Amino acid sequence: MANKINDETIEYVGILAKLELTEEEKEQAKKDMEEMLSYIDMLNELDVSGVEPMSHVFPVNNVFREDIPSEIDGREDTLKNAPSEKNGGFEVPKTIG
Amino acid sequence: MSLMSLTAVELGRKIKAKEVSVQEAAQAAMDAIMAKEESVNSFVTVLDEQEVLNRAGQVQKMIEEGTLNGPLAGVPVAVKDNMCTKGIPTTCSSKILSGFIPTYTSEAVKNLESAGAVIVGKTNMDEFAMGSTTETSAYGVTKNPWNLEHVPGGSSGGSCAAVAAEECSYALGSDTGGSIRQPCSFCGVTGIKPTYGTVSRYGLIAYGSSLDQIGPVAKDVTDCAAILEAISSYDKKDSTSMKREDLDFTSALKDDVKGMKIGIPKDYFGKGLDKQVENAVSAAAKVLEDKGAFIEEFDLGLVEYAIPAYYVIACAEASSNLARFDGVKYGYRTKDYEGLHNMYKKSRSEGFGTEVKRRIMLGSFVLSSGYYDAYYLRALRTKALIKKEFDKAFSKYDVILGPASPSTAPKLGSSLSDPVKMYLGDIYTVSVNLAGLPGICLPCGMDDKGLPIGLQLIGDCFKEKNIIRMAYAYECTKTYQHSPLSDRL
Numbered sequence: 001m002a003n004k005i006n007d008e009t010i011e012y013v014g015i016l017a018k019l020e021l022t023e024e025e026k027e028q029a030k031k032d033m034e035e036m037l038s039y040i041d042m043l044n045e046l047d048v049s050g051v052e053p054m055s056h057v058f059p060v061n062n063v064f065r066e067d068i069p070s071e072i073d074g075r076e077d078t079l080k081n082a083p084s085e086k087n088g089g090f091e092v093p094k095t096i097g
Numbered sequence: 098m099s100l101m102s103l104t105a106v107e108l109g110r111k112i113k114a115k116e117v118s119v120q121e122a123a124q125a126a127m128d129a130i131m132a133k134e135e136s137v138n139s140f141v142t143v144l145d146e147q148e149v150l151n152r153a154g155q156v157q158k159m160i161e162e163g164t165l166n167g168p169l170a171g172v173p174v175a176v177k178d179n180m181c182t183k184g185i186p187t188t189c190s191s192k193i194l195s196g197f198i199p200t201y202t203s204e205a206v207k208n209l210e211s212a213g214a215v216i217v218g219k220t221n222m223d224e225f226a227m228g229s230t231t232e233t234s235a236y237g238v239t240k241n242p243w244n245l246e247h248v249p250g251g252s253s254g255g256s257c258a259a260v261a262a263e264e265c266s267y268a269l270g271s272d273t274g275g276s277i278r279q280p281c282s283f284c285g286v287t288g289i290k291p292t293y294g295t296v297s298r299y300g301l302i303a304y305g306s307s308l309d310q311i312g313p314v315a316k317d318v319t320d321c322a323a324i325l326e327a328i329s330s331y332d333k334k335d336s337t338s339m340k341r342e343d344l345d346f347t348s349a350l351k352d353d354v355k356g357m358k359i360g361i362p363k364d365y366f367g368k369g370l371d372k373q374v375e376n377a378v379s380a381a382a383k384v385l386e387d388k389g390a391f392i393e394e395f396d397l398g399l400v401e402y403a404i405p406a407y408y409v410i411a412c413a414e415a416s417s418n419l420a421r422f423d424g425v426k427y428g429y430r431t432k433d434y435e436g437l438h439n440m441y442k443k444s445r446s447e448g449f450g451t452e453v454k455r456r457i458m459l460g461s462f463v464l465s466s467g468y469y470d471a472y473y474l475r476a477l478r479t480k481a482l483i484k485k486e487f488d489k490a491f492s493k494y495d496v497i498l499g500p501a502s503p504s505t506a507p508k509l510g511s512s513l514s515d516p517v518k519m520y521l522g523d524i525y526t527v528s529v530n531l532a533g534l535p536g537i538c539l540p541c542g543m544d545d546k547g548l549p550i551g552l553q554l555i556g557d558c559f560k561e562k563n564i565i566r567m568a569y570a571y572e573c574t575k576t577y578q579h580s581p582l583s584d585r586l
Contacts, residue, residue: 081428
């Protein structure tokens with residue numbers, strides 16, 4: 001199953017991962033991913049038919065709680081961490097043309 | 098002898114007996130940090146001395162008033178830099194979180210504070226806990242206190258080095274695929290990765306959420322049991338938190354292993370294991386046998402499949418967890434950009450290091466349509482099979498014994514260039530996380546270079562007491578080895 005990572009795949013993964021790679025980084029990423037995936041392909045040796053995928057070791061259920069407002073107002077401290085803020089909110093570049 | 102040469106519980110006892118004040122203990126930690134940080138670099142952030150002494154004063158008062166009376170009251174602690182601490186910078190050793198100051202404290206640290214802990218600083222780690230050497234940190238490498246040319250291991254390398262160099266009495270680490278046990282092995286200290294769900298992950302910056310657990314790093318088993326007792330709790334704010342009623346881990350500190358059954362996986366002693374590590378671990382097994390434990394070799398099965406399954410699952414979860422770093426709410430934002438998406442992409446590309454990007458990309462790939470079934474679901478199915486193998490083993494044995502790492506600490510700069518080779522070093526640790534099991538690592542010898550060797554004991558889910566009891570019994574046959582650097586400075 002080698003050579004599944006071509007230039008298009010790296011571009012596509014870059015879009016999914018929201019990463020912008022230089023040409024040099026792309027070449028390296030291609031090599032690294034190819035190598036890692038051919039190692040991971042070892043999993044194909046196992047017969048997993050009929051085995052349920054296990055995402056958690058213990059049964060995990062949604063935990064619900066009442067939506068009770070509390071007194072904590074961390075707005076000022078929270079906004080202090082923002083790279084850019086305006087009028088009590090996070091400032092982002094224009095999103096609609 | 099510095100107060101930092103004492104174990105946490107010993108120091109706590111002296112504080113309780115009024116032989117040492119909390120301020121004196123805190124001052125000893127700050128002095129040790131001042132003297133040793135230039136050589137070791139265990140910390141990303143060291144707290145302001147006056148602030149630490151103020152907190153120490155408050156704790157002293159509460160001890161005198163009788164409101165604090167636990168074994169760790171007044172003892173100085175270092176916290177891995179992936180746990181949020183209100184008002185104290187928390188970076189995950191990444192450039193992307195430079196300048197981030199959390200508005201709340203993680204539950205495990207809160208529990209420690211309630212037990213009277215005095216935090217002295219935040220320890221260095223592999224960026225976002227992704228690595229086995231602490232070399233992927235954006236804030237410089239941490240060095241092994243036993244030999245400054247070697248790595249401390251990772252990703253909790255800063256926490257383990259700080260304990261080994263005696264810059265603090267104990268530390269908190271986190272373990273996703275061996276990140277407590279492997280650096281403990283390399284630094285000659287003791288650490289526990291608890292059963293998944295035992296310690297709240299609230300406020301722990303997530304890497305692989307289904308695998309991450311916070312745990313203690315300390316000089317001995319007694320300390321680890323006391324610390325684990327203090328940090329474990331059911332927490333509504335962590336939906337994977339478990340309601341447990343058997344959190345009295347110190348009750349398992351008994352020097353008695355008579356009749357306990359130990360399984361030694363044959364597959365753990367195969368190709369790739371350093372001969373000196375093998376000999377030291379086998380000798381430790383013999384010690385336990387002489388103390389009355391029953392020992393048997395067995396076939397664990399699927400051992401080599403744990404690493405590929407782990408990397409698929411951990412990277413998939415990481416790619417999702419790290420999507421929140423977008424240059425909007427906190428941390429780093431690129432200087433020049435055109436529009437929103439370009440800002441996201443440039444901020445992330447400039448803010449994340451190479452290994453983090455490598456894992457996010459692999460994770461995004463295995464989750465992408467067309468590959469999801471072939472990689473991600475197959476890895477989850479493999480995980481189910483691995484869990485079954487452990488279930489089988491624990492129907493026969495109380496504890497599984499083996500090494501924590503195939504070798505002792507490698508030299509600085511020798512690991513990162515070949516990722517697959519580096520990942521292979523995780524062979525004895527990752528399956529424990531996949532199966533949600535508890536594991537302890539404690540020192541069991543030295544190699545000919547004077548570097549520590551670690552012994553790993555693995556228990557069934559919720560059976561921390563079995564591994565604590567066995568580790569304690571083994572430890573009773575030895576004395577703690579201080580690192581040369583902790584004495585020299």
